[in-house]
Amino acid sequence: MHELGITQEVVAIAEEHAKGQRIARVVLEIGKLSGVFPDAVRFCFELCAEGTAVEGAKLEIVETPGRARCRACNNEVPLEKPFGECSCGCTDLEWLAGDELRVRELEII
Amino acid sequence: MCKPNADEHSHSHHHGNGHPHTHDAEGQTTRVRVERDVLDKNDRLAEYNRGWLAGRSVLALNLVSSPGAGKTTLLERTVRDLAAEFPVSVIEGDQETDRDAQRIRAAGCRAIQINTGVACHLDASMVARALSELAPVSGSVVFVENVGNLVCPALFDLGERAKVVVCSVPEGDDKPLKYPHMFRAGEIVLLNKMDLLAHVPFNLDRFLDGVRAVNSELRVIPISALHGDGLADWYDWIRDQVARPQRAAI
Ligand SMILES: Nc1nc2c(ncn2[C@@H]2O[C@H](COP(=O)(O)OP(=O)(O)O)[C@@H](O)[C@H]2O)c(=O)[nH]1
Ligand SMILES: [Mg+2]
């Protein structure tokens, strides 16, 4: 489960910004196509935060929907999974959004 | 730019001046815009590895598969068959034991074992350490056998030229649709254990359709690592990669 390592990294990034203060809230963006499950990150978060400046912080996850552009007809295609098909039948899609995995914002006390 | 500092704490709250933070109503907490990729550290180390490899003209290939698809069997054979053409070495990743490194050494090749413990994938820092220990000679090929897992290694760039996805017939023909991230990340698929095609239900067309749906550019080479079928095409693909100049570090 890569979510454990990823959550550790989220906590490390927050600690880096905390500079000795405490973190009250972490806003994390997880794209629908990123291959990372928000529930698994939530499950790991408390454990990873224990004993750090992030302990007790609220984790807020923003899930970004997947969007792509068809390379054949230029149409925009919504993506639920990391692959899909345009209404024109083409499967060659350029991802526009949904692969984000990013610490967006922190609230520092 | 996202680090809070004394200056940021002293100015007005209605700043349109681009400072990346705001205070809440009571002034108790400070909101800081961070906008940092979670995999940023790994990606930077991977870029470092890529530059290190390019500087030495070393080709690194990252072999990924579920456990038991046949990566080590394939490498045992590959290092034997290619050793006369260019120097080859192997970085082995497993959660425990150095069995696979021993198998590769028994095939006459230098090998370093990384034990990842609880981690289910190799990351760029593990490979950076292994590379400096291995010190591959200029013009050589380094095969990295990742931990058997079709999910996590897809997310972690090691600095390799390409991910080689090894998939095997007994795993079933629905793997590309079930593990799309890995098939999207890969540059080539070796469909192994073709010798078992007559013995298990596996529809090759369905497998190829799945690959195409996920990644239309992905090439599939059917092989048998055990018996040697199809390996000539795999070796030609490696030769093409060796001949191609290394991408310079960004
Ligand atoms: N029938 C058959 N068995 C294979 C083939 N390649 C590997 N195996 C067997 O599959 C098992 C797992 O192989 P191994 O190389 O250890 O897989 P790894 O976990 O991906 O490194 C071993 O028993 C191999 O002998 C093949 O082409 N055909
Ligand atoms: Mg192995």
Ligand SMILES: [Zn+2]
């Ligand atoms: Zn289209």
